[in-house]
Amino acid sequence: MPDEHFADAGLAALYDAMNPRSGDFAFYLPMIMAAESVLDVGCGTGSLLHLARESGHRGRLVGLDPAEGMLAQARRRDDVEWVLGDLSTVAWDGEFDFAVMTGHAFQVLLTDDELRTAFAAIRRALKPGGRFGFDTRDPAARAWERWTPAHVSEVVTADGTAVRSWNDAGPFEDGYVSFTTTYESPSWNAPRRSESTLRFLDVAALGEFVAEAGLVVDEQYGYWDRRPAGPEIITLVRRPLTGSRGTSP
Secondary structure (H helix, E strand, O other), rough: OOOOHHHHHHHHHHHHOOOOOHHHHHHHHHHHHOOOOOEEEOOOOHHHHHHHHHHOOOOOEEEEEHHHHHHHHHHHOOOOOOOOOOOOOOOOOOOEEEEEEEOOHHHHHHHHHHHHHHHHHHHHEEEEEEEEEEEOOOOOHOOOHHOOOOOOEEEOOOOOOEEEEEEEEEEOOOEEEEEEEEEOOOOOOOEEEEEEEOOOOOHHHHHHHHOOOOOEEEEEEOOOOOOOOEEEEEEEEOOOOOOOOOOOO
16 A cells, blocks of 8 residues: 555645655656656656656656555646556556656565566566666665654645655664654644655665566666765666567566
């Protein structure tokens, strides 16, 4: 089930303002523009595919997300295919030149089985030679240590409503971090809260899942400026043109 701040339409409407981009859109957009058919997995509010259309993309754009609240925002444009679901509920076969998963959405894949299902579905959805770009936080950067009530974000909505939010993270345990996000506003009767859990994989563990799925790592970076090391693990993988795993779904 999607977290409350993705499923709830009111909280989903705050997502883009509360989560300013850190360079990921600029990184992925040229790859999207160069691809005739694109799948955005965990598309959220659809802002990346909206940007692609506004930038002149004329091919097929498909956004997939399991949260109704987020897709309500995405559907502000009707020239993109919006699909409610996740990689366990779809069955595209060789249809996309490029797939992408932004905003650390990859980290909501919590179990080994979920990861295997996701990579298998992505591989099947890609055309031979197609690529998949995704990002996850490097556990070595220990980002969760900054997810505390001392770090508050505040936005003012279009109707003038001020909303504050903060995270309160638990410890890092066996590759997982659970945290509570609290939202409050003087206009609301009470705060709203959402519970989340993320999985952190290092490069070696990530590589094992990629290889098991029959995909090949093309590029890997530590940040959006393509530095080799940093707080992110930004990975571009490819479905091979040929090979024992690359010639069949």
